[in-house]
Amino acid sequence: MTTEFSDQLAFDNDLDVRRAAKELHVSKSCSEHEKPASTPVTEDEGVFEIRDFSNVSDFERWSHQISLAAKRWGAALQAAESSDDVLQMRECFEQGNFQYELLFQLVPLAETKKEDRLGLHAFPTRAHRLQRWFGVRHFVIISINKHNIDVDSARTLLGAAAIAVSGAKLPLPLSCFVPVEGGRKRVLGEALQGNRTIYSTDLQNTVQPCLEHLAGLADFFQKKVQAGAxxxxxxxxxxxxxxxxxxxxxxQQRFREKFSVEAHEHMADPVESLKLHCLWPAFPFGAFVDDAHYSELDPRTAPYWKLRVLRRDSSAPLTQRLRALLSFRREACTIRSAEHSIQMHAPRTAMGSLTAAIQESLESILLPTDGEMQMMVEACMESSVVPTAESPPPALRGLKGGRCGGRLVRIAELSATMRCFKGSVMLWCNVLARMRTQWDALEAPGSVAPPTARISARGTRTEFFDASMCLAQQKMELLQCSVAACRTRADPDADAGADAEKTELETEGRGSMRPPSLAAPPLLTEDVLLQRDTAAASLTAAEVAELDGREMRSDMAAFRAANPGAALTDFLQWRQNVEGLSLKFPEDWLQSLWNEPPCWSKLFEPEREAEMALHYLESIEGTQLLLQLFRVLLRSTLEDLSAHIAATGGGPAYIRMLRDRVISAAVCAFSWRGNQKMASEEVDVEATLMGEVADFPEEEYLQGVLAALEVLESSMRLAASLRAKLGGQAEGLLEELLTEGEADVTADDQREVIEMLFDSSRHLARDEIHSSVPLAIFDTLPLAKEFVLQLQPAAGEQKCMRRLYAEVREDHTRLAVVRELAFW
Structure with missing residues (x-):
């Protein structure tokens, strides 16, 4: 066959043989007769070492440097013999005005694959192009940084590399390659191991009809390697x-319905394209007919189908919201009080007035308009402080946040859309102004009461807010409880009428005791609790007990009023058995209280508590506000993603692993206790508060959390997109597609769905160019045809290195030939 390909490759091979022999002869003659006297020669080793480079050629310099690098690579191979991963090493050296780079690589061979047979490994998907073209696994690439190598220079450099590597005594045969003009079109390669193996490839921007099918390629290959007869x-x-x-x-619409994000309705599909590989591995030539007139290589009946997904480089919108909040950290450090920061301050000097005017003009560009701010405030007020009393998942309790779907979460979401932190502060203050108006008018609070719980080990009826909520959320819930208490307009003695329905207590020798009508218990947020516990650390036992003296006196008075003849032991027995509280107070102190005249007290003062809650919210510092908004949004995002995973039946194990990794990283980042779990209902509030950090974690931990969240979000979006495209057949492919980027299609149902998907994609593409003849995907030419032809060793031969790789596309053809020649 006399084609442009065959002429070019034949010329390359003959020239390689003559040039390599000449270069080898020159190098040997130089080493034996023309070496300087200072160069030692060791006959046992058979390798000379050049120490004086004053009279040597560039060829010998290259050979020396490459030989040293190859020896270091051999030592690295011996140290990592048992590794199953791809091994790489990069070496650089300078010669003249150029910097040479050597890239060594070894791809381990899986146990299920055989070197002497073609199998699925003949078409590795994400392997190096040299492995795909020539079937090599152990090779080195020699290139020049920021420079292309012409053909003549490449041949000289390749000869030096081949000789240097052959003398390095590596444990595995190493093939050398030099890219020509960047390496995309041509690559030259060589290996010297007993015989000489030549690797050559070329790319033609035309497609020759005789090389479009298997029969023509086989004819070309047989003539090329002289194996026709x-x-x-x-x-x-x-x-x-x-x-x-x-x-x-x-x-696209089905994808959005399955995975939608508010304010990001026009998200791009994370799938850029899908590739379907139909494979016929390891069949003898002649088993299938494939020529210019007829082909038995029907993709529908191919033994193997492999589906590969190519992702689009798109941002994760949920993660970007969190990154937007983090960008406000420097600005937040300048705000000492939320309310004070938005007040107008009259400048005292003319220069101050000019500066204030300029700053106000700049801020007006970044801040939302009055109408936009009003709409945001209304959106926040439409969300209840406590939309639901459900607790967050146990794994997320260590990450303090807000109520899912609540007002604080809505504020955090809108703050992430601001262009400066002052806009977030303005939104915060406007929402608080509306909440203060509701408090002054005693407007009805939300329909769901904030859940509170007591800690029995403390021995008091004091109620604490959910410890998994941030302090801002607890203050808002305290304000709602205060509004509800004021609306009842009840006496201090009748604040807790529900307690009258409690079970009577049977006492020894005294019969049954009537349950008392107790005052409403106090409600404490975590900051007040910390202040009390800090003060108690320096007090005596009696003084610590006196901190709860009001509650004990009020409860004793209520119990004695309901049971006039009761004794202290009856009260303590009722408190322990009915109320479930521990008896941690000193007995002498309790006896002294019992002997005092009855004293009723109002334990929960809503007016005082409401003003304290509003004062904290209005005077919060900028860094603390941003920190709590960030944690609220982070936990809300994780709750939404976890709910989506649960709604899909748990999803693939890979996605569940990514979710657990994000949660673990977030809890560790925001708590010095690390992966502390707060699954118990009766949580040690002090330990929880002390475990909460007061500032943002280090940048390394924050970026680690966001990186893990971005991987989780992108994987979930990809899974949702694949489910929308493949329907119910996607579940069997998701795990591999998410982890490996490709999956083996083994079921007939999966093949049918994939064929329909590719047919529809082709119809859509045809509609764009107004074609009136839409054909099925398998009735048209594929995107690429790839063939590997290889001669197997004959009887008595250990190996037979004759191989052809051919890639035929619509606009180009690539041929890569491997030939083994006698050394002389």
Missing amino acids: DKKHTMMVGARFTYSADHFELW
């Missing part, structure tokens, strides 16, 4: 047809 070798063939789908508009 040789019947002792069997030619084994592997083939892969690749089809592409990149139009999915019909599935």
Whole structure:
């Protein structure tokens, strides 16, 4: 066959043989006769070492440097013999005005694959192009940084590399390659191991009809390696047809319904394209007919189908919201009080007035308009402080946040859309102004009461807010409880009428005791609790007990009023058995209280508590406000993603692993206790508060959390997109597609769905160019045809390095030939 390909490759091979022999002869003659006297020669080793470079050629310099690098690579191989991962090493050296780079690589061979047979490894998907073209696994690439190498220079450099590597005594045969003009079109390669193996490839921007099918390629290969009349070798063939789908508009609406994010309705599909590989591995030539007139290589009946997904580089909108909040950290440090920061301050000097005017003009560009701010405030007020009393998942209790779907979460979401932190502060203060108006008018609070719980080990009826909520959320819930208490307008003695329905207590020798009508218990947020516990650390036992003296006196008075003849032991027995409280107070102190005249007290003062809650919210510092908003939004995001995973039946194990990794990283970042779990209902509030950090964690931990969240979000979006495209058949493929980027299609149902998807994609593409003849995907030419032809060793031969790789596309053809020649 006399084609442009065959002429070019034949010329390259003959020139390689003559040049390599000449270079080898020159190098040996130089080493034996023309070496300087200072160069030692060791006959046992058979390798000379050049120490004086004053009279040596560039060829010998290259050979010396490459030989040293190859020896270091051999030592690295011996140290990592048992590794199953791809091993790489990069070396650089300078010669003249150029910097040379050597990239060594070894791809371990899986146990299920055989070197002497073509299998699925003949078409590795994400392997290096040299592995795909020539089937090599152990190779080194020699290149020049920021420079392209012409053909003549590449041949000289390749000869030096081949000789240097052959003398390095590596444990595995190493093939050398030099890219020509960047390496995308041509690559030259060589290996010297007993015989000489030549690697050559070329790219033609035209497609020759005689090389479009297997029969023509086989004819070219047999003539190229001179195996036409040789019947002792069997030619084994592997083939892969690749089809592409990149139009999915019909599935876009279904994708949004399955995975939607508010304010990001026009998200791009995370799937850029899908590739379908139809493979025929390891069949002898002649088993299938494939020529210019007829082909038995039907993609529908290919033994193997492999589906590959190519992702689009798109941002994760949920993660971007959190990154937007983090960008306000420097600005937040300048705000000492939320309310004070938005007040107008009259400048005292003319220069101050000019500066204030300029700053106000700049801020007006970044801040939302009055109408936009009003709409945001209304959106926040439409959300209840406590939309639901459900607790967050146990794994997320260590990450303090707000109520899912609540007002604080809404404020955090809108703050992430601001262009400066002052806009977030203005939104915060406007919402608080509306809440203060509701407090002054005693407007009805939300329909869901904030859940509170007592800690029995403390021995008091004091109620604490949910310890998994941040302090701002607790203050808002305290304000709602205060409004509800004021609306009842009840006496101090009748604040807790529900307690009258409690079970009577049977006492020894005294019969049954009537349950008392107790005053409403106090409600404490975590900051007040911390102040009390800090003060108690320096007090005596009696003084610590006196901190709860009002409650004990009020409860004793109520119990004695309901049971006039009761004794202290009856009161303590009722408190322990009915109320479930521990008896941690000193007995002498309790006896002294019992002997005092009855004294009723109002334990919860709503007016005082409401003003304290509003004062904290209005005077919060900028850093604390931003920190709590960030944690609220982070936990809300994780709750939403966890709910979506649960709604899909748990999803693939890979996504559940990513979710657990994000939660663990977030809890560790925001708590010095690390991966502390707060699954118990009766949580040690002091330990919880002390475990909460008062400032943002280090940048390394924050970026680690956001990086893990971005991976989780992108994987979930990809899974939702694949489910929308493949329907119920996606579940069997999701795990591999998410982890490996490709999956083996083994079921007939999966093949049918994939074929329909690719047909629809082709129809959509045809509609764009107004074609009136839409064909099915398998009735058209594939995106690429790939063939691997290899001669198998004959009887008595250990190996037979004769291989051809061919890639045929619509606009180009690539051929890569491997030939083994006698050394002399």
